[in-house]
Amino acid sequence: xxxxxxxxxxxxxxxxxxxxxxxxxxxxxxxxxxxxxxxxxxxxxxxxxxxxxxxxxxxxxxxxxxxxxxxxxxxxxxxxxxxxxxxxxxxxxxxxxxxxxxxxxxxxxxxxxxxxxxxxxxxxxxxxxxxxxxxxxxxxxxxxxxxxxxxxxxxxxxxxxxxxxxxxxxxxxxxxxxxxxxxxxxxxxxxxxxxxxxxxxxxxxxxxxxxxxxxxxxxxxxxxxxxxxxxxxxxxxxxxxxxxxxxxxxxxxxxxxxxxxxxxxxxxxxxxxxxxxxxxxxxxxxxxxxxxxxxxxxxxxxxxxxxxxxxxxxxxxxxxxxxxxxxxxxxxxxxxxxxxxxxxxxxxx
Amino acid sequence: xxxxxxxxxxxxxxxxxxxxxxxxxxxxxxxxxxxxxxxxxxxxxxxxxxxxxxxxxxxxxxxxxxxxxxxxxxxxxxxxxxxxxxxxxxxxxxxxxxxxxxxxxxxxxxxxxxxxxxxxxxxxxxxxxxxxxxxxxxxxxxxxxxxxxxxxxxxxxxxxxxxxxxxxxxxxxxxxxxxxxxxxxxxxxxxxxxxxxxxxxxxxxxxxxxxxxxxxxxxxxxxxxxxxxxxxxxxxxxxxxxxxxxxxxxxxxxxxxxxxxxxxxxxxxxxxxxxxxxxxxxxxxxxxxxxxxxxxxxxxxxxxxxxxxxxxxxxxxxxxxxxxxxxxxxxxxxxxxxxxxxxxxxxxx
Numbered sequence: 271x272x273x274x275x276x277x278x279x280x281x282x283x284x285x286x287x288x289x290x291x292x293x294x295x296x297x298x299x300x301x302x303x304x305x306x307x308x309x310x311x312x313x314x315x316x317x318x319x320x321x322x323x324x325x326x327x328x329x330x331x332x333x334x335x336x337x338x339x340x341x342x343x344x345x346x347x348x349x350x351x352x353x354x355x356x357x358x359x360x361x362x363x364x365x366x367x368x369x370x371x372x373x374x375x376x377x378x379x380x381x382x383x384x385x386x387x388x389x390x391x392x393x394x395x396x397x398x399x400x401x402x403x404x405x406x407x408x409x410x411x412x413x414x415x416x417x418x419x420x421x422x423x424x425x426x427x428x429x430x431x432x433x434x435x436x437x438x439x440x441x442x443x444x445x446x447x448x449x450x451x452x453x454x455x456x457x458x459x460x461x462x463x464x465x466x467x468x469x470x471x472x473x474x475x476x477x478x479x480x481x482x483x484x485x486x487x488x489x490x491x492x493x494x495x496x497x498x499x500x501x502x503x504x505x506x507x508x509x510x511x512x513x514x515x516x517x518x519x520x521x522x523x524x525x526x527x528x529x530x531x532x533x534x535x536x537x538x539x540x541x542x543x544x545x546x547x548x549x550x551x552x553x554x555x556x557x558x559x560x561x562x563x564x565x566x567x568x569x570x571x572x573x574x575x576x577x578x579x580x581x582x583x584x585x586x587x588x589x590x591x592x593x594x595x596x597x598x599x600x601x602x603x604x605x606x607x608x609x610x611x612x613x614x615x616x617x618x619x
Numbered sequence: 620x621x622x623x624x625x626x627x628x629x630x631x632x633x634x635x636x637x638x639x640x641x642x643x644x645x646x647x648x649x650x651x652x653x654x655x656x657x658x659x660x661x662x663x664x665x666x667x668x669x670x671x672x673x674x675x676x677x678x679x680x681x682x683x684x685x686x687x688x689x690x691x692x693x694x695x696x697x698x699x700x701x702x703x704x705x706x707x708x709x710x711x712x713x714x715x716x717x718x719x720x721x722x723x724x725x726x727x728x729x730x731x732x733x734x735x736x737x738x739x740x741x742x743x744x745x746x747x748x749x750x751x752x753x754x755x756x757x758x759x760x761x762x763x764x765x766x767x768x769x770x771x772x773x774x775x776x777x778x779x780x781x782x783x784x785x786x787x788x789x790x791x792x793x794x795x796x797x798x799x800x801x802x803x804x805x806x807x808x809x810x811x812x813x814x815x816x817x818x819x820x821x822x823x824x825x826x827x828x829x830x831x832x833x834x835x836x837x838x839x840x841x842x843x844x845x846x847x848x849x850x851x852x853x854x855x856x857x858x859x860x861x862x863x864x865x866x867x868x869x870x871x872x873x874x875x876x877x878x879x880x881x882x883x884x885x886x887x888x889x890x891x892x893x894x895x896x897x898x899x900x901x902x903x904x905x906x907x908x909x910x911x912x913x914x915x916x917x918x919x920x921x922x923x924x925x926x927x928x929x930x931x932x933x934x935x936x937x938x939x940x941x942x943x944x945x946x947x948x949x950x951x952x953x954x955x956x957x958x959x960x961x962x963x964x965x966x967x968x
Contacts, residue, residue, distance in 0.1 A: 289735065289738065289761060290761070292735070292739055293738070293739070293742050293761075296739060296742045296743055296746050297742065297745075297746040297755065297756040297757075298755075299746065300746060300747065300749075300750030300755070312757075316758075318758065319722065319724070319757030319758040321721060321722055321757070321774075323672040323673060323676045323678055323776060324672060324673040324675060324676050326673060327672045327673045329672055329678065329774075331722065331724055331757065331758065331772070331774060332724070332758065333724035333725070333726050333758060333759045333760050333770075333772060334726070334760050335726035335727075335728060335760045335761075335762045335768075335770060336762070337728065337762050337763065337764050340762060340763055340764075341762070372670060373668065373670055373680070375668070375680055375681070375682035375772055376682070377682050377683070377684035377726070377770035377772075378684075379684060379686065379768060386638065386641070389638065389642075390641055390642070390645060393642050393645045393646065394645055396646075397645050397646040397648065397649060398649065400649075401649030406646065406649070407646040408646075408661075408668030408670070408680065409665075409667065409668040409680065409681065409682060410682045411682050411683050411684045411770070412638060412639070412684075413684045413685070413686050413689060413690065414686065414689055415686050415689075415764070415765075415766060415768060416764075416765040416766045417764060417765045417766075419684075419728060419764060419768060419770075421682075421684060421726035421760070421768075421770030423680070423682060423724055423726075423772040425670075425678075425680060425774070427672060
């Protein structure tokens with residue numbers, strides 16, 4: 271989220287992708303001579319890491335940290351919503367691997383002024399959201415911090431044949447998302463200022479922001495299809511995450527259709543904003559992005575809609591040419607699109 | 620660590636054990652009707668949680684958070700040491716289960732003024748310490764925080780027959796530790812003030828504080844013995860952790876011998892402190908505490924000493940009567956001992 275002006279870093283602007291590259295070199299250094307242990311199947315760079323505890327099983331693990339004032343608004347949100355959002359963000363990363371969540375650990379940093387009642391209510395949100403997806407909080411740590419902080423780790427499991435990474439896409443694959451985007455950003459706008467929108471719109475946008483729904487069943491379903499070649503979630507914004515999926519797959523992407531959530535349209539109109547920007551760059555929607563073998567897309571999308579009662583929405587294609595292009599209309603010219611979603615360290619937004 | 624005055628909490632003093640009990644009730648509520656899923660074998664309350672990904676394997680997971688100014692001194696410690704200590708604390712929890720570490724995730728909160736060089740050097744400490752014990756950092760998150768924060772999760776594995784919990788002790792079991800205690804506390808004293816001690820003592824105490832050694836091989840070795848009935852680490856101080864092991868096992872404990880590290884003796888003498896308090900209450904030593912079937916202790920201790928070149932030090936016995944008693948001499952009177960180690964939230968120390 272971009273709720274507060276970001277802090278300045280001392281030496282120079284860090285961006286998450288460049289720092290991650292440097293950290294990746296460090297953590298992989300010990301294995302340079304011998305290679306990663308064979309049980310570790312996937313390290314830094316996807317939604318979750320993967321290891322193999324036994325021949326028939328893969329485990330996946332993801333960690334997300336959230337800080338008051340940066341990723342959520344402790345003053346403006348109910349404690350339970352803070353917990354629900356934090357857990358949903360992690361479950362979304364598990365869903366993006368095609369896995370199902372098993373357990374979670376929570377490192378809670380308690381700020382001055384945070385009372386026991388707040389902590390317990392936040393945990394009710396964490397535990398309730400986990401339980402809805404058959405996952406349980408099994409442990410963690412509680413420490414004192416200047417700002418309320420939640421660092422959550424979720425472990426999931428998946429059979430080796432169903433694991434989906436972000437690097438399996440090929441040129442020509444159909445890109446699709448599991449739902450329209452921008453509602454979470456619309457909900458954030460409504461926590462910042464009063465806007466003249468219908469009560470139903472306000473409720474929908476706020477729910478998307480405060481209680482986002484991780485697409486765990488959808489991820490399991492899509493993970494079971496051999497025609498889904500790459501998958502990730504859209505938590506940092508479609509423009510940023512689509513660029514990541516394309517780059518990881520050695521491709522570029524042409525985006526022909528940006529599906530905008532109706533609540534995002536209504537709130538953006540009331541705010542004088544461009545609704546498409548909410549959908550492209552807003553982030554925190556937790557819809558899944560998939561790259562699907564082109565000949566299989568129609569059949570898969572039909573089955574998906576029968577199963578979930580909502581469409582698997584085609585948004586474009588992977589292409590051989592690198593970069594991310596937005597095609598304004600089906601026949602019109604294309605333009606380069608700047609990835610403008612959420613970078614956890616950059617101050618550019 | 621007790622480096623800075625703790626922050627006050629708003630509503631009332633929280634203690635970790637009481638808050639954990641309340642949180643445990645919340646996270647277990649969803650499973651009250653159906654019970655925990657059978658794959659989850661051990662939840663909140665031990666050094667690590669345990670689940671069973673397949674019939675022959677157990678996985679263990681632990682999460683620890685460290686905050687600058689509370690758990691380490693970012694200004695007074697090298698970035699690499701901060702990373703080494705943080706990783707060691709988590710590996711120690713895995714060791715305490717009899718397991719071996721496999722992978723780690725790191726949630727890093729970057730404070731204003733933290734440069735990229737610091738972050739990279741901290742990661743070198745994290746990754747190097749993990750690699751020494753055949754574990755690898757596979758992912759994590761980087762966020763902005765007001766104070767530098769590290770939340771680390773380590774996953775390990777253990778065969779079902781070797782898993783050690785803290786609740787398996789029985790009255791009469793011999794209590795023992797894998798090494799003398801108090802050196803980490805002595806090192807902390809030396810970072811706070813200049814004391815007239817020999818250079819060798821200073822080096823040893825500082826190393827114990829800055830680069831504590833998780834007892835991973837010792838934990839694996841002791842985990843393999845059926846005569847070791849309970850195990851945990853001494854990270855929060857012997858008085859606190861021994862009381863926890865005894866209580867979890869439905870016992871009390873009589874402590875007949877407090878093994879004091881020579882560096883703790885020397886630093887305490889120079890500081891005018893009581894060396895035994897460093898060993899009893901200092902914490903962060905990461906020695907393992909075990910409860911061993913009494914008839915097997917002599918043989919096990921002999922084999923341990925052959926294997927590791929250091930004694931498995933008997934410190935007392937589990938007893939049927941609850942509470943923690945310190946026996947001043949073998950023949951002298953006993954007195955009640957107050958658990959005065961590290962409570963992560965209490966301000967009592």
